[in-house]
Amino acid sequence: MLAAMGALGLVPSSQARTFTAPQPGDFTLTGRSPKRVVILGAGIAGLAVAYELLKAGYDVTILEAAKKVGGRNLTIRGGDEITEIGGVTQRAAFRDGTYFNAGPARIAQWMITMDYCRELGVPLEIFVNSNADAYVHTSGKSIRLRTARADTQGYLSELLAKATNQGALDADLTAADKTDLLDLLREFGQLGEQLTYDGGERRADTGPIPSVSEVLGYRIPYALTWDLAHDQAMPMFQPVGGMDRIVDALVANVGRHRIRTGTPATKITDTGREVVVEYQNGAARADYCVATLPPHVLARVPSTLPPGIVSRLGQGFVLAGGKLGLEYGRRWWELDENIYGGTSETDLDIGRIWYPSHGFHERRGLLVGYYTVADPAAVYDALSPAARLDRALRAGEQVHGPRYRKDLLSAVSMSWAKRPHVEGMMNVGLQGVPQAHGRVYLAGDWMTGLVAWQAGAFESARKAVLSIHERALKEN
Ligand SMILES: Cc1cc2nc3c(=O)[nH]c(=O)nc-3n(C[C@H](O)[C@H](O)[C@H](O)COP(=O)(O)OP(=O)(O)OC[C@H]3O[C@@H](n4cnc5c(N)ncnc54)[C@H](O)[C@@H]3O)c2cc1C
Incomplete structure (x- = not known):
């Protein structure tokens, strides 16, 4: 759950940046020959x-x-087909230029994903993660985020100022502290002369100021604080043209001829001298194998990994996750509601609505109509694509009114639990599984503290590469 909270911005994260890649001269200078490595996934x-x-x-x-490379890094474009476990198929009808990042969509500036984008020449643009003019939707009301923040901070400040002046904090604060605190609260909550909150210029709405009871009743404090998290704070970034630009750049550098798609590994045998990976109608032999399959999937592939590791691989918590892409023929959220990017957090089972961070003022645009993790995702996963759409549109109408259904051109829903070969949005709670056994190495975001971030996948890859390279330089 911690990782899920991380993905939604509830826990801080950090990442080491020191990595020296293997060099061309490492083998030639030592007179050794480069090794063969078979990578799964x-x-x-x-x-x-x-x-x-x-x-x-x-x-x-x-x-x-899979037939397609990229794994969870999946950008859906017009004409793409998505077939779920169980056989339900959707065909994206998006118009030219529209894309839907059905998996990853944003990158924090401190993540090594940024370093790979720089090195690979993947152009980036700002991803508007938080927008003060988007909504907090709670208890049937859509309130502009900055209004909800201003009112909450205002009343909290008023109450704390009152408690301070009534002596409730005398045991904790000196007289000087109390003066400093009141100065802070005046600014923090935009309090008036009498240290009361009467609204201020931070609010977006000119209507009557809600009572303190109404504001305390908003019940989704998360909506006011999530963008303060280390992995959610602005500025955040996205590749221009879709998250799969990172995959395209990696594939271009690796060489398509080195990747066999539609080829699931069916057995992994470490003979002690080499690794043999079997697949339908063939086998690959190599000095080392790096298995990057989701751990719950790897646990089902017959292998010579010890039973202790195999059973551990099957013990993580696999969380469902889903997203809905809604393509509209009119960017009504910009034209009618002045929302340019960001997200409206809701207390509905859609979780949130995301507005696009690119293509401002173009004619068409794509909203993310839900982004759900765990239980709410399972609710949508259980429905047909048409029923998912209908349920999400009904929820979206509560936030935006009838215009939410108007001008809708097409939709695609993504269920990660039903994605073949991936079978979940993320697998949490498995850190500490040995990185290697014999000649078989493991990698994947699930092995790091950055589960459900591409940065975790990159970090685990670097670790596997360093371990293999160190060993390869010593062996024969
Ligand atoms: C909804 C969602 C939102 C996300 N949001 C973000 C975000 O905003 N920013 C961010 O940076 N990250 C985000 N992530 C996380 C990011 O997508 C992952 O951390 C990253 O893509 C994981 O890469 P991986 O290589 O470890 O695993 P995967 O991408 O899962 O790759 C595993 C591969 O193994 C293949 N495979 C399975 N079985 C076999 C077999 N038998 N033989 C051969 N191959 C096999 C699979 O087909 C797959 O291609 C999000 C993920 C999801 C699902």
């Missing part, structure tokens, strides 16, 4: 392992179960 972790090892001339092959 062409998500960010698998592609990054290949990309880094190729810098030193390793002989790299990637086996990917």
Whole structure:
């Protein structure tokens, strides 16, 4: 759950930036020859392992179960087909230029994903993660975020000022502290002369100021604070043209000919001298194997990994996650509501509505109509795509009114629990699984403190690469 909270911005994260990639001269200068490595999975972790090892001339092959590369890094465009476990298929009818980041959508400035975008030449633009003019939707009301913040901070400040002046904090504060505190509260809550909150210029709404009871009753304090989290704070970034630009750049560098798609690994055998990975009608042999499959999927692949590791791989918490892309023929959120990017947090089962951070003032645009994790995601997963759409539109109408249904051109819903070969949005609680056993190495975001962030996948790839390279330089 911690990781899920992290993905939604509830826990801080950080990431080491020191990494020296294997160099072309590492083998030639020592008279050793580059090793063969078979990588299972062409998500960010698998592609990054290949990309880094190729810098030193390793002989790299990637086996990917799906027909498409990228794993959870998935950008859906017009004409794409999404078939769920169970066989339900949707075909995206998006017009030219419209794309839907159905998996990752944003990158924090401190994440090593930024370093890869720089190195790979992937252009970035600002991702408007938080927008003071988007809404907090709670108890049937849509309130502009800055109004909700101003009223909450205002009343909290008034109450604390009152408690201070009534002596409730005398045991904790000196007289000088109390003066400083009152000065702080005056500014923090925009209090008037009498240290009362009467509204202020931070509010977006000119209507009557709600009572303190109404404001305390908003009940989604998360909506007021989530964008303060280390991994959610502005500025955040997105690749221009879709998150899969990172995948495209990795694939271009690795070489498409080194990636076999539609080729699930069916057995992994470490003979002690090499690793043999079997797949339908064939086998790949290599000195080392890096398995980047989601751990709950890897646990089902027959292998020579010890039963202790295999059973541990199956013990994580796999969280469902879903997103809905809604393509509109008119950018009504900009034209009618003056919302340019950001998210409206709600107490409805859609979780939130995301407004696009690119294409401002163009004719068409794509909203994310829900972004759900865990239980609410399971509610939508259980429905057909048409029923998901209808339920989400009914919820969206509560936030934006009847215009939410008007001008809708097309929609695609993504259920990560039903995504073949991935089977979940994230797997949490598995940190501490050994990184390698024999010649088989493991990688994937789930092995790091950054589960459900591409930065975690990159970090795990770097660790696997360093361990393999250190060993390869010593062996024969
Ligand atoms: C809804 C959602 C929102 C997200 N938001 C963000 C975000 O805003 N920013 C961010 O940075 N990250 C975000 N993430 C997380 C990010 O997508 C992941 O951390 C990252 O893509 C994981 O990469 P990976 O290579 O570790 O795993 P995966 O991408 O899961 O790759 C595993 C690969 O293994 C393949 N595979 C499975 N079985 C086999 C087999 N038998 N043989 C061969 N291959 C196999 C799979 O097909 C898959 O391609 C989000 C994820 C989701 C789902």
